[in-house]
Amino acid sequence: MLPILRLVAWLACVVYSTIPAFWLAIHPFAGYWRSRRRSPHRVLVPLWMAMWVIAGAITWPWRGGLLYTSGWAWLPALALFGCGFWIYHRARQDFSAAQLSGMAEIRHNHPDQRLITSGIRARIRHPVYLGHLCEMLAWSIGTGLVALYALTVFALITGAIMIRMEEAELARRFGEVYSAYRRRVPAVLPTFRTKPADFSPDSPSSI
Numbered sequence: 001m002l003p004i005l006r007l008v009a010w011l012a013c014v015v016y017s018t019i020p021a022f023w024l025a026i027h028p029f030a031g032y033w034r035s036r037r038r039s040p041h042r043v044l045v046p047l048w049m050a051m052w053v054i055a056g057a058i059t060w061p062w063r064g065g066l067l068y069t070s071g072w073a074w075l076p077a078l079a080l081f082g083c084g085f086w087i088y089h090r091a092r093q094d095f096s097a098a099q100l101s102g103m104a105e106i107r108h109n110h111p112d113q114r115l116i117t118s119g120i121r122a123r124i125r126h127p128v129y130l131g132h133l134c135e136m137l138a139w140s141i142g143t144g145l146v147a148l149y150a151l152t153v154f155a156l157i158t159g160a161i162m163i164r165m166e167e168a169e170l171a172r173r174f175g176e177v178y179s180a181y182r183r184r185v186p187a188v189l190p191t192f193r194t195k196p197a198d199f200s201p202d203s204p205s206s207i
Contacts, residue, residue: 009139010063010147011056016136017151018051020129020158027165055151065146077142084134090120091127115174117181124190125167125182129159133188163187 025047026033026040033040094116120127136155140148167187170178185191 006064006143006145009143009145010059013136013139013148013151014052014055014059016132017155018048018055019132020155020162021051022048023162023166024158027162027169030169055154059147059151062147062150063145066144067146067149068144070144073144074142077138080134080138080141084131084138087120087127087131087134091131093119094121115170115178115181117185120190121185123185123192125185125187126163127190129163130188130190133159 022044025044033044124130132155133152136148136152139145140152167178167182171182
């Protein structure tokens with residue numbers, strides 16, 4: 001049972017770790033992707049799958065290496081799993097499938113060009129990325145696998161670069177409204193103000 005669980009954990013983290021790299025193929029080249037007539041996902045999805053293969057091939061020799069073994073480690077891991085799923089649930093509210101998949105960034109004149117700053121995004125700018133981090137940490141802590149911790153570090157580094165590029169692209173699209181939002185709301189670690197700030201276009205605090 002444990003070998004199967006560790007294999008599932010490794011496969012899950014291989015996929016999770018390449019998510020920032022996938023978005024790095026989008027944000028710096030958003031203008032190019034928008035200029036294409038066909039859906040950019042025809043290129044981007046196979047590219048992402050190729051990233052899985054590369055990440056898997058690099059970490060394959062260490063997929064069974066353990067830093068520790070402890071059943072107690074699954075207690076904080078389960079808490080992180082629960083936190084990640086809760087964040088995913090809240091992040092999907094008021095956020096369309098097109099926004100989650102990146103269609104709004106890469107399709108020319110896509111109708112869903114809204115800046116969402118309500119709900120959980122009134123406390124954190126990138127909740128989905130925090131959810132990904134919770135899931136990767138959960139698998140890493142629970143299994144104690146060296147490869148999973150390495151993949152998590154890789155995701156943190158590429159994720160930090162990707163967030164900077166994404167925010168530059170968002171600032172170009174939404175201007176001062178997004179700049180004000182970025183000044184008030186943290187990127188990944190949420191704020192716990194009693195009353196979340198309102199950045200809707202009709203709100204005085206949005207400019």
